[in-house]
Amino acid sequence: MDFANRCRHFRRLLSLTVLLAPLSFAQGADLPAEAASQTGPATKPLILYSVLSEYPNVVSYAFTRKTGIPxxxxxxxxxxxxxxxLQYERRSGNGDIWFGGSLGSHIQAGAEGYLVPYVSPQTTKLEPLLGGPFMEGTVNGLYGGILGIVVSKPFLQERGAPVPKTWKDLADPVYRDMIGMKSPLVSGTAFTTLISMIALMGEDAAFDYFKALHQNVEYYGKGQTYRVSTGQIGIVITFYHEVVNSIEDGDVAFIVPPEGVGYEIGGLSIIKHDGQDVQKAQAFIDFALSWEGQSLIKNAGSDRIPTYSKLYKEQNQQIKLQDVTLLPLDFEWAGINRQRLLDRWTQEVASLEKKR
Known part of the structure; x- marks a missing residue:
């Protein structure tokens, strides 16, 4: 590791130490006896598959400090x-925990037998809308988020395009090549958008909508939040917590369509594989869903919505989940039908040529 990388590594460890300093840790506390008795220098680490960045780092650091489990x-x-x-490894891998990402993907994994059922004692303290458990106890709700339309007002003004107000507005040709979007084939955000429009319009009408919207999408890919925040694209569909800091300067706006919005639930699951230590994985689930673990969402610089009920009610965001009209999402149906919906997307939307 060169000097610059060592410095970055040190700063990261230091920032985590500062973030977690107010917390008190008791070695092995609140663990099943089997897990607490196996902590020590030679303890095999828990392996997290994570689609998030800072949040799992902070939670994992705190969990290790508390339990001794790396x-x-x-x-x-x-x-x-x-x-x-998970489909490629087919239980032959070494992943123990799936941390974050769309609930639909987790539910599909549970339905296909890749997850271990576990209902944490913390479940009774979680907000019913978000906490679960889901899919016969294989998936827990880790965090939530509000889906909406994000616009760069200067970008639209320069091109003489109005600020959209509804979901259907986005299919208007006036927004040709002004929209950035991720693909539901790889993105939980985009899959949540897909099932939200199905809840709003019905499946066939939703796919007709995405065919029209496809003509206005400049390209499908990552980095869309950054692009709309810096005025490189006019419109993006994403979660409120992804852009809340950008909204403060006034150039970026988060639109809550009056017909209702979708919302995400980030999943937390135990991955099934041969030779795993289920007790340690369960201990991690318990910690991540506890008041202590959920309090770390803010410490990690995230504006995601905690599922722990007391923290959920104490949100200080300008736009709160409990204050908006929510579309009736059926996450278990979406998870079970996820592959079919993605296949249909590939055939009917992704393969569609853009009109010029």
Whole structure:
């Protein structure tokens, strides 16, 4: 590791130490006896497959300080990539925990037998809308988020385009090549958008909508939040917590369509594989869903919505989940039908040529 990388590594460890300093840790506390008795220098680390960045780092650091159980994080490039990895490994891998990403992907994994059922004692303290458990106890709700339309007002003004107010507005040809979007084939955000429009319009009408919207999408890919925040694109569909800091300067606006919005639930699951230590994985789930673990969402610089009920009610965001009209999302139906919906997207939307 060169000097610059060592410095960055040190600063990261230092920032985590500062973030977690107010917390008190008791070695092995609140662990099943089997897990607490196996902590020590030679303890095999828990392996996290994570689609998030800072949040799992902070939670894992706190969990290790509390229990002595080391954690290794393997980053995934979205919910689709995490699901594809489980399907490829077919229980022969070494991943223990799937941390974050769309609930639909987790539910699909549970339905296909890749997850271990576990209902944490913390479940009774979680907000019913978000906390679960889901899919016969294989998936827990880790955090929530509000889906909406994000616009760069200067970008639209320069091109003489109005600020959209509804979901259907986005299919108007006036927004040709002004919209940035991720693909539901790899992105949990985009899959949540897909099932939200199905809840609003019905499946066939929703796919007709996305065919029209396709003509206005400049390209499908990552980095869309950054692009709209810096005025490189006019419109993006994403979660409020992704852009809340950008809204403060006035050039970026988050639109809550009056017909209702979708919302995400980030999943937290135990991955099934041969030779795993289920007690340690359960201890991690318990910690991540506890008041202590959920309090770390803010410490990690995230504006995601905690599922822990007391923290959920104490949100100080300008736009709150409980104050908006929510579309009736059926996450279990979406998870079970996820592959079919993605296949239909590939056939009917992704393959569609753009009109010029």
């Amino acid at each position: 954690v290794e994080i393997i980053e995934m490039r979205g919910s689709g990539a995490a699901m594809a990895r």
